[in-house]
Amino acid sequence: MATIYIAYGSVEGQTAHIAEYIADVIRAHGHQAETADLKHSADTLPDGQDGVIVAASVHVGKHEGFVADFVRRNRGDLERLPSALVSVSLAAHGHEADAEGYVAKFEEETGWHPAHVALFGGALPYTQYNFLKRQLMKKIVKDKGSQDLDTSRDYIYTEWDGVRHFTEEFLARVTAPAGQGQGTGTTSTEVPGSSPGFNP
Structure with missing residues (x-):
């Protein structure tokens, strides 16, 4: 049984809903999941995690600063463990180049280049x-x-089937035999929602 930590930053609540849905999918598959609102949680990743998902929403063209702070403080663990970034924005579908640009900016700010990235429409x-x-x-x-x-x-605008599919794929990586889960290169898993293609 794997233990997955889902750290998220949510301004208007949709990213929190996505994080909780991811946790529900993980538990439905017989694994443990813990969600943590980074506005109110400790800055350090708890011990004993088998994988980490960081979920962050985009507002005014960038992800929340407190999520970036968490990533910088825990970058070593994020690079050691199977991990993924979930970026939630209204630009995740229709203006995918913009959504990818927000991720690139986040990677530059934090120094973390996650092997797995998912883009979901927000609300x-x-x-x-x-x-x-x-x-x-x-x-x-x-x-x-x-x-x-x-x-x-x-x-x-969140496509919940896409969120479920992403979560199941991530679980497969976490529970794969040693050396087959995380990978060394960066692969972008884009799972856009049905957003009209704009971003606040």
């Missing part, structure tokens, strides 16, 4: 915004050509 939670942000986001969405302009509801 547009109009109902959580104050009036000014709601109008700003509506304008951004409209300028990008999206029709998701009803500010009385939220829009979810």
Whole structure:
């Protein structure tokens, strides 16, 4: 039985939902999973982990700084263990070059080049915004050509089947015989959601 640590940074909640879903999939396969909100958790990776997934959302063109801090502090363990980066943004589908650019910037900032990267669509939670942000986001969405302009509801762009598939693939790597799981080169596993291709 493997133990997987899922460290995440979430501003509006969608990345937290994704992290918890990943944990549910791992447990459903008979393994242990622990999620940690990096805004409220210790900076050090706990001992006894067989794999680590770092999930971070993108806002204003970059991932959260406190997630980058966690990665820098634990870079040695992340490079030693099977690990993956999950990047959550509204640009994960449609504007994949932008989504990949956010990951490249994160790698440059942290020095961590994960062997496995997944890109997932996030959410547009109009109902959580104050009036000014709601109008700003509506304008951004409209300028990008999206029709998701009803500010009385939220829009979810995460493709949950893709999240499940990514998690199962990661589990297969973690539980593979020694020398077959992590790999030495960087391979990007892009699993975009159904985002309209814009990012706040």
